[in-house]
Amino acid sequence: MGLAPRNCTSNMLLPTLYSFRRCPYAMRARLGILLSGQKVSLKEIILKHKPEPMLAASPKGTVPVLILQDGTVIEESLEIMCWALTNNDPQNLLLSHNPQQQEFAQALIHTNDHSFKPWLDKYKYADRYPEHSEQYYRQQGEQYIAQLESILSKQPQLMGHQASIADYAIFPFIRQFASVDKIWFAHSDYLNVQRWLKAHVESDDFSAIMKKYPTWLESGDSFEFGLMSN
Structure with a gap:
């Protein structure tokens, strides 16, 4: 490839x-x-x-x-x-013939795009949003990170053993979240998200x-x- x-x-x-x-x-x-x-x-x-x-x-x-x-x-x-x-x-990657997984993948991506991404933007550019601190914006984003951590504590990818559209649609945004404060993220408790993200970021793809x-x-x-x- x-x-x-x-x-x-x-x-x-x-x-x-x-x-x-x-x-x-x-x-x-x-x-x-x-x-x-x-x-x-x-x-x-x-x-x-x-x-x-x-x-x-x-x-x-x-x-x-x-x-x-x-x-x-x-x-x-x-x-x-x-x-x-x-x-x-x-x-x-589209999880054909598995409507239940397709629905869950769509829900995860929707949460990423419509709930997590706005908090990510405010966390990344906290100086533009002085209403709250950078830590506050990070904590809001962490709600989604914690959801992913729970899923990834049970399986290597978001939909199971194999990567799917959910993984590829979501990990670029988690990469951006992790990059805001790399030291904090590396020392956070999100060990499974770290493992999952590292595998995708270091992939040939x-x-x-x-x-x-x-x-x-x-x-x-x-x-x-x-x-x-x-």
């Missing part, structure tokens, strides 16, 4: 993915694409200088944005993951999706991104 790094500026046959390397939403989208074996033309952007073609396709101006060959725009990271894995899901690319506006280059056979 690996990335095909060649320039594909002239290749109009691939979907176009506008991405920002460090954004956890973009990370989950790239993971879904990689793990599905799909290929896209990746255009790396700078959030302070968003390309006009991206804004024309998705006026909300956030990444990731996926533009399919027929012009269809997918502008939500989870929808990009589902698009990719619906096309090809060799590891059964994560290394692959975190490859650095020149920005599209500066270089004019897009790059073929996705699974490449060895």
Whole structure:
């Protein structure tokens, strides 16, 4: 498994993915694409200088944005993951034929995106939210971390023994939470979350999706991104 790094500026046959390397939403989208074996033309952007073609396709101006060959725009990271894995899901990350697990995975991701993420933002940028202390915001986020810790104390991944869409959709955000105060997190009681996060962050898949690319506006280059056979 690996990335095909060649320039594909002239290749109009691939979907176009506008991405920002460090954004956890973009990370989950790239993971879904990689793990599905799909290929896209990746255009790396700078959030302070968003390309006009991206804004024309998705006026909300956030990444990731996926533009399919027929012009269809997918502008939500989870929808990009589902698009990719619906096309090809060799590891059964979508938990096919197990509606109960699918429902639980959806609930965990929903809590991550709608409850945990707002507290994560306030924890990460506590100086912008002086109403409360950084510790207060961390404690609010810890409620979700504790939920994950309870699950991971019983099994290696969120849905059992094998990783699923829940793990790949969630761990980029837990990585961000852990990075706010690395010393505190390393000494916290969330040993199973630490173990789970470490395994994902140190995986070949994560290394692959975190490859650095020149920005599209500066270089004019897009790059073929996705699974490449060895």
